[in-house]
Amino acid sequence: MSAGRGGRRPGGAVGPPVELTSTYHAGGHYTYGRDENPTWEALEEALGSLEGGTAVSFASGLAAIAAVLELLPVGTTVVAPEDAYSGTRRLLSDLASRGRLAVRFADPTDTASTLEACDGAGLLWIESPTNPLLRIADIEGLADGAHDAGVPLVAADNTFATPLLQRPLDLGVDVVVHSVTKLLSGHSDVILGAVVAREADLAEALARRRSLHGAVPGPLEAWLALRGVRTLAVRLERAQANAAGLAARLEAHPAVERVRYPGLPGHPGHDLALKQMRGFGAMVAFEVRGGAAAAEQVCNRVRICVNATSLGGVETLIERRGKWAGEDYLPPALVRLSAGIEDLDDLWADLEGPLGELV
Numbered sequence: 001m002s003a004g005r006g007g008r009r010p011g012g013a014v015g016p017p018v019e020l021t022s023t024y025h026a027g028g029h030y031t032y033g034r035d036e037n038p039t040w041e042a043l044e045e046a047l048g049s050l051e052g053g054t055a056v057s058f059a060s061g062l063a064a065i066a067a068v069l070e071l072l073p074v075g076t077t078v079v080a081p082e083d084a085y086s087g088t089r090r091l092l093s094d095l096a097s098r099g100r101l102a103v104r105f106a107d108p109t110d111t112a113s114t115l116e117a118c119d120g121a122g123l124l125w126i127e128s129p130t131n132p133l134l135r136i137a138d139i140e141g142l143a144d145g146a147h148d149a150g151v152p153l154v155a156a157d158n159t160f161a162t163p164l165l166q167r168p169l170d171l172g173v174d175v176v177v178h179s180v181t182k183l184l185s186g187h188s189d190v191i192l193g194a195v196v197a198r199e200a201d202l203a204e205a206l207a208r209r210r211s212l213h214g215a216v217p218g219p220l221e222a223w224l225a226l227r228g229v230r231t232l233a234v235r236l237e238r239a240q241a242n243a244a245g246l247a248a249r250l251e252a253h254p255a256v257e258r259v260r261y262p263g264l265p266g267h268p269g270h271d272l273a274l275k276q277m278r279g280f281g282a283m284v285a286f287e288v289r290g291g292a293a294a295a296e297q298v299c300n301r302v303r304i305c306v307n308a309t310s311l312g313g314v315e316t317l318i319e320r321r322g323k324w325a326g327e328d329y330l331p332p333a334l335v336r337l338s339a340g341i342e343d344l345d346d347l348w349a350d351l352e353g354p355l356g357e358l359v
Helices: 038-051 061-070 086-097 111-117 141-150 200-213 219-230 232-251 270-276 292-299 344-356
Strands: 054-058 077-081 102-106 124-127 153-157 175-179 191-195 256-260 283-288 317-320 334-338
Touching: 038 191, 038 219, 038 334, 054 200, 061 086, 061 153, 061 175, 061 191, 061 200, 077 086, 086 270, 102 111, 111 141, 124 141, 141 153, 175 344, 191 200, 191 232, 219 232, 232 256, 232 283, 232 334, 232 344, 283 292, 292 317, 292 344
Parallel strands: 077 102, 077 124, 124 153, 153 175
Antiparallel strands: 054 191, 175 191, 256 283, 283 334, 317 334
16 A cells, blocks of 8 residues: 555655644645645545545544535435434434435435435435445445436445445445544544545535635544554454454354344345445444343443444444434344454454353
């Protein structure tokens, strides 16, 4: 992964330095720290190269989502997955409550009904796999169908898959959104987001939104994220292998009612995931027999897994998602697990203990 390293000159740094400044001398390429920074640009070069477009970095994943929505005229209709990331749903609902946008939530696995909901819409928002139910949407079918129906902008949140497992721009999407906080940075120490656009003029419009709204990334955060991206391939390989191993063992455990992982042959989206992804990812969701209390017990009794929100770090994170406000539509006993890079047998022993107490 050589993108974002700059030139190769004798005695020069292998990696770009962190440039901590708000102000630049007049007359050069850079003018002011709210508009540009070479450390951001190194990260953006790397992300753009991975996704196949032009990247713009933001202060957080939600800031990146908001920047895309801010491109839309007042009153635009947005079609989004009914089980999308909670921050996306909360932001869309807030904007709708104030008359800024109109929102139609649809079943992302039902391509026909989603495209029907796109009648007169200005944006189709795609998420696949969805967070946290890990449902698989037909990205290419949705993007092509939406464009054929006259929808001018199709966006996809690619946080769960990363560009190593899935490239939505290649499947017809116009912009890809990432919470860089998660797998891309990978160490639970950065809040950052990014949008990657197919067309350079769209990326320029997003950069203007970033400057006008002040949602700029910190140079140190950008540097840390770029360092994380360098190890994404090896981290993801190990985490994905752990997720697959845990999913198979969870599926066979008597205390587990259902496992949601696209890599399992019985997953409803397995065949589609095989077609449009290069791997099934590091996220697993499962439902514990015994309801919410039993799920909380499992999350509280683990010692290697960390009972915490967020995902994509080198440590395995686990939580009952239904405890959060606005997540009451989820199965009460649903546990979301973000597989880290620990030893698989150690992780399973950590889970098997509290699960065994429920049998």
